[in-house]
Amino acid sequence: MDYLLESIGLKKPHAGAKGVLAEFDGPGPLLAAARKLHERGFTRYDSHSPFPIHGMDDAMALPPSRLGWVVFLAACLGGGGGLLLEWFVSAVDYPVIISGKPFFSLPAFIPVAFELTILGAAFGAVFGMFAFNQLPRFHHPVFYSDRFGKITDDGFFISIESSDPLFSVTNTPEYLNSIGGKNIELLHPDDEKE
Amino acid sequence: MSAIKELNTQLEPLVTGNPTFASVTQRISELTEGKQPNKGWWVCFLAALGLLFMMKTLILYLIWEGTGIWGLNNPVGWGWAIVNFVWWVGIGHAGTLISAILFLFRQKWRTSINRFAEAMTIFAVMCALVFPGIHIGRVWVAYWMFPLPNQMQMWPNFRSPLLWDVFAVGTYFTVSCLFWFVGLIPDLATLRDRSTGKIRRFIYGFFAFGWRGGNRQWQHYEKAYLILAGISTPLVLSVHTVVSFDFAVSIVPGWHTTIFPPYFVAGAVFSGFAMVMTLGIIARKIYHLEDFITLRHLETMNKVMLLTGMLVGYAYGCEFFVAAYSGNIYETAIFINRAFGPYAWAYWTMIFCNVVVPQAFWWKKARRCIPWMFVASILINIGMWFERFVITVTSLAQDYLPSSWDYFRPTIFDIGIFVGSFGLFFTFFLLFLRFLPAIAISEVKGVLPQANPHHGGEH
């Protein structure tokens, strides 16, 4: 709930560093660093890159996405709903004799049902993805950093949130430094910067 | 699809001029920034806007006066409106095809073209959607096609291919938009982070949805993209299949054929690629994108056109064979009339543009000669328009009872509205070029050599 309010800027996040951000030289170093963090036992960290990096999921040992199930459900809803509509319309509510065909002419009803299946699946995939990614989220600690803009250009970052049990304002930056992190900065809201 | 597989064996780099991540960002993003682009853009844009206005005016007159201002008559109930609809929808297939099917086939070369191919898809489908709307006699009740509960207690007829169309094309448009938008999110974030002005920053920022490129996001993002690609593939195939049902499900000789769905899909891909080619070559020239849209891309597309062109050609021949082999006199007569009847001029135009012209692409020289492929792509688009014209009009003009046979002549209104639809298309397309990254930035970065983490990292 809190992050929701924070994400839309309604709730002022608690004072102090929200996390730490470290830049790396490229996909390779980033991958290595991510693996080390995982081995170290960090959980609430993320590795940012301008494009998806091959093998990063293993490095961070992320569980496979459950998006597929959402899509499957949505597809069933779309297709089933479509067929149900056609049956209700043509056989129950408004049965008319058309070209000597039966009121419920299944073969003729397949195309629409199919298209609605696809439509359902598509909505499932897109909005499911938004949900999993907690998008849209316009406010996030990483945005406190001014260097973070490079992320969509050629920057490679690792961010560790303060909510991570292993997080400490002193040790974590050092550790990041030790695994090759550069320009390490603690993430403070702009107004808290001195 | 083996033809496409074999493309990857080429060693030619996907992006030339070995750029860095930064330079890629720079080259593509700058197109949408600053006092860009030049006067040329404005000229094109105003011209397109003019055509769009013309179409609007003609459509208003059409609604005011009646369908009779078109050249339609009693046997020929469908004319240019439907031809244009099918043609535009066909063009609208390349985008999703490139994005989805080539994605599934792991065709990395698609990254340079898929963005504006998708844009083209969306705008083409918009043009297509105009025509079924206005071709009906009482435009103001077009909404009766949708299953909306109403005081008349009436429902649409789900057995009608036209209703299937409504759902198919509607779904296709929606899914294409979603697909396009999802692909845009990381690049919108790029523009967000590069933008200086407050308004730009806000707008791009808003549509970027606060993207921060975290791998936990990339994971779901890629999954979603994969799934979208997965469902778009049957969708893109189904859409033109359903469009072909408009004809195939009827009993009109020359329409009532089972070959139509694959035949139409092949045709759609054919014309779609031709249009991508036309636009690609122009954009490439104007915006100096030679490094991104390389000769390799163009050549590959030419190969696809050669393939689809021959598929279409096969369909033409097959139709004739089946007509003759069936011994059905109505079917036979229609095809003889197509080739040698009053519409022969249209038929042979079609054959020349769609079957003869692409044959040149057997030769590597032709495949890599930009002026030639530009001309060819345009000829192919013309040919594909005539294919739809031949199918739609000739069959209607000379069906079962010779007593009803008549000749269809278009009027200035048929032509004007068709030409106007280009205004609609290019207005949007030019706006797209002006304000959105014409090439998928993050995807291109992904296919750069240094994007591979085992590439050594430092350089």
Added chain:
Amino acid sequence: MSSVNKEPESHNPYWRSVNELEGTPEFQRYVEREFPYLDEETATGSVNRRQFLQLMSASMALGGLTACRRPVNHIVPYVRPPEDVIPGVPLYYATTMPFGEEAFGLVVESHEGRPTKIEGNPDHPATLGKSSMQVQASILGLYDPNRSPRTLRGGQPAEWKDFAEALTSLTSGLGETGGDGLAVLSEATSSPTVARLKRAIEQKYPKLRWVAYEALGSENAHEGTALATGTSLRPLPHFDKADTILALDADFLMTEENAIRNSYDFANRRDPDMPANKSTMNRLYVAEPAYTVTGGMADHRLRLKASRIAAVAVAVAKALGVNGVTDLEAPAGELDPVWIENAVEDLRRAGSHGLVVAGRRQPAAVHALVAAINHRLGSIGTAVTYVEPLDTIRSDMKALRDLTADMADKKISTLFILGGNPVYNAPADLDFGKALGEVGFTAHLSELYDATSERCLWHISRTNFLESWGDARALDGTLSLVQPLIAPLHADSHSDLTILNLIATGEEATAHDLVRESWAERFDGAVGFETNWKRLLHDGVLKNSSYRPAQVTISADGIRQAVTTLDLTTNEEAIEVVFGPSTALHDGRFANNGWLQEVPDPITKITWDNAAIVSPTTARKLGAMRKLNKLGELKFDMIDISIGGASLALALYIQPGHADNCISLALGYGRPEAEAVLSVGHGVGFNTYLLRTTDAAHIVPSVEVRKSIGTYELAITQDHHSMEGRPLVREAELTAFKENGKLYPEAHYHEPHQLWEPPVDYSKGYQWGMTIDLNRCTGCSACTIACQSENNIPVIGKTQVGKGREMHWIRVDRYYKGPIEDPQGVVMQPVPCQHCENAPCEQVCPVTATTHDHEGLNTMVYNRCIGTRYCSNNCPYKVRRFNFFNYTKDIPETVQMAMNPDVTVRFRGVMEKCTYCTQRINQARITSKVDGREIRAGDVQTACQQACPVNAISFGNINNEKERVTALKRNPRNYQILQEINTRPRTSYLGRMRNSNEHLAPDDSAANGHEGH
């Protein structure tokens, strides 16, 4: 779809168009043309509609006219007298449509005092309940917005009483001189009351000149019979009694006198299903220049210049040994001897059941010969009777010539023109218009302010026959009454009776009283006048009032003299011109009738025009062809015809089967009136009267023709139609069919697999179905107009028809067959909606606007239709009609009164089509419910069925064994078109039979029994 085997080319005598068959360069151009033309006119489509449906200026003061105007005088409903008019329930009144010497007994449907639909009167010998295009369309004449509203003097509004005064003062003046210089020019009429008043006037003014003129009168027949028998008689053929018929240039099924009755009788003898003992199917020989519907029905047709018909008559007479001809040498020039030989042989075999008829344009001598031949055959009294008409004022062109001469010499001081339009349709050499200027006092009585009115001092608005009282005799003499269905639309219009009475007595009297007066003596006191009168009003017909047949004695000398007057020499190369009536406009009197302008000619399928019709050979000789201009329009070359001084340029139309070196010109087009007084007919077609002279009023043996510059566009509803060997119109030789039961072209039909049965049981309840007997159908198109009248079908004008947007719900398809130079025939096929049980149109409509009802009707829901036109595309019969524009927008207020209130008027953008007259079905349903019974056989008649003079159309509940249609559907000739695509049409056709003479059997495998495939 199951396959249909295609006849080998050699066995497929049907072709698509003259061009295709010949492979003319024009056709090649048509094929190779780069881009079709852009129609710059589309934008002005609406303007074109206004052109012919133009509202008259508000000054016509039609404001109140749509209110009901019930007749003032008491008249008696036909069916059953109601207490009072029940709103919504139509009443039916009997009346009569006078038509020259003819009279058609009618029953008119009236809604709240507003006549809307005309049918034949079953009790009347001329109609027998049937009708024709003109009869059906005459309702539109009543509501013609151009009808003159008032009396005019010198073109200026004047008062009727002023005219009456002027007239009385004038005639009193004439009294002393015995009416010297007084003349009346009327149309031919058979009205006893007119005859009575004529007698009265003649008593008062012994020197009165009374001339009747019809552009298409029957003078020749009368003179001919006079030559042969000494007395001028009228031949009355009885086709129901004729086994063999030889028609000499006589289109007795459509444009000749008594066509409705002739068709009715002829068709009844055309029925192959009649028990052989009762009678056999008749055999028809036709010798004619241009194809007519009669020629289309012929078993053997001889295409011949009109001027050579006489030679045939002589040859036949000679062969049959007619006294006075036998000793003459055979006529010069080659005729088809085999043909004549066999015709004669068949006639001789038929004996008293052989019948020879000649057309009105054949010279008197031919009619004399015909009388002699019939006499020789002994068929006078059986297959034909000759009667002496009473109460009849007959057309006399020579008298008109003399009158005009006297007018020019100022010998005529006072001229009353009752109806007609002589300035337009009198022979050009008379220059009637000029002569009219020499007459001091001229008055013209007419419904429109036409060309003649313009040149007369006085114009009196004439009442339509549906507005006025009168009486008439049918050709056979049967008396019937003309009773008004509605009070005159224009208070200031008057009947000819009123004026005649004014001349006779100087007093005004209503037509009603005048008619009663003349009938007073006819009804003797036994039952009392009123009773008789009421019965007469009710029936519309006086039973047993027909003429007694005249005794006919043929004088050999008369015949010999007659033959000497004939020009039997031949000049094959000379190009002749023959004038004939327009199949729709007759002599032009219907020129302002949109329905008749738009109905396609049965053979040429030309609408809104007439043309110079020639054979392909002659066309080539003239170097004139139809061609396509660069824009792809079908253009027709123009030719110049010069006769004497006059010359006329008009479009040339090529008709296969037309006689060579002969040009047929239809009269009745090119009316000179301005658009303001003739908004529909103005500027339509070419005025061929300009070429007509009194000496050569019908046939001009030799004329000057040359190709003219410029081209012309004709609106033709079926230009390039071939049957392409498809089993659409299927026929057989009667004898062969009796053996093998095969119809050709053969349809090889395999029962297709039906995926599922319809959700309703069509074997229960009312199931509507129709059969159309192609063996009876002549193609006269009465059904088309009847349907137009019943179903409020709009008139759309030449431009729209030219675009192929004709709206007729039932069209008549025409196919030629055989070689183009000498086709073996023309076949006709009326095509309404087929009401398929598996209707292809229904499944493709996205909004369920066309669906099936449980009685098998393919219903069209106009309100739901959004106009995708998909149904029309998917209709294999192409019977659906689309409202491309708002065609009903500009219908004048008066014409709206002709609309059938039981049928909606369709809006722009919706599809429409034949409904099997669903409104009539529901009417019958209501009646049956009220009476608490089922709908009985024959309760429902569709409009086309009711009008059809040959009973080709049968309709009814096919679950009812008593219905005629049910029986016919079991007939071996019964078939469905396009049966192989499994649409299961409810409309089926009965194969066409030919009764050829084996010696003349055509080498035409499509119609006789060759197993040629």
